[in-house]
Amino acid sequence: MSNPHILYSFRRCPYAMRARMGLKISEIGYEHREILLRDKPAELLSISPKATVPVMVLESGEIVDESFDIMLWALKQHDPEQWLAPDMEHMLGLIKTIEGPFAQEQFRYKYASFFDDSLKRGDVNLEHRDNACVFLKDYEEILANSAYLIGDKPSLADYAIFPFIRQFAAVEKDWWDKPQFPHLHKWLAHFMGTDIFTAIMEKHPLFVSNVQEEKPAPN
Numbered sequence: 001m002s003n004p005h006i007l008y009s010f011r012r013c014p015y016a017m018r019a020r021m022g023l024k025i026s027e028i029g030y031e032h033r034e035i036l037l038r039d040k041p042a043e044l045l046s047i048s049p050k051a052t053v054p055v056m057v058l059e060s061g062e063i064v065d066e067s068f069d070i071m072l073w074a075l076k077q078h079d080p081e082q083w084l085a086p087d088m089e090h091m092l093g094l095i096k097t098i099e100g101p102f103a104q105e106q107f108r109y110k111y112a113s114f115f116d117d118s119l120k121r122g123d124v125n126l127e128h129r130d131n132a133c134v135f136l137k138d139y140e141e142i143l144a145n146s147a148y149l150i151g152d153k154p155s156l157a158d159y160a161i162f163p164f165i166r167q168f169a170a171v172e173k174d175w176w177d178k179p180q181f182p183h184l185h186k187w188l189a190h191f192m193g194t195d196i197f198t199a200i201m202e203k204h205p206l207f208v209s210n211v212q213e214e215k216p217a218p219n
């Protein structure tokens, strides 16, 4: 049976990961369209000109092209583990930091050569790593006092945030493994070992566009 909703996704994207986890826990079926960021299908470009993933096309035709909105939409249908239970303002504060200032610092840390021609691909910027760590210290402090970011149960905050910290941890794995943030380290390892994360990291074949590219007219 075909699925009513469609998700354009990229396996390693932290935004897409969190959207897929929201859909998974809510048990919402969808057609998975795996794409390459360097070769986005015309179908995606035509529905979301900003051309980021994830993008969800609902059965109604409505387009949801922000990962957090996809999570919220899914959890509002069905939230079996009460991810939405904690105070939303509190959750938003934690989540906005990770996708805003933290993500910017992480990008400059990981893709240092993009900003400095004298560097080569794979070089990192330690100043930006330090800046990102300022935010991580806040999470570390929270996790030193409670098992999860909000209280003693996992919530939307944990699932919306851990894919970004996973990406950060993978840049210099030996450095991360020291570890300078013991509680955050343990928390991340826990979420990376969950069944839901394993399930959403399953590999999918690449989506093949149905739109024929226009060929230049013969001379």
Ligand SMILES: N[C@@H](CCC(=O)N[C@@H](CS)C(=O)NCC(=O)O)C(=O)O
Residues within 6 Å of the ligand: 010, 012, 013, 014, 015, 016, 037, 051, 052, 053, 054, 065, 066, 067, 068
């Ligand atoms: N605010 C968006 C950000 C999504 C985003 O930036 N995704 C990245 C991939 S991780 C992307 O699609 N970048 C566009 C590109 O690389 O062309 C969301 O939460 O969905």
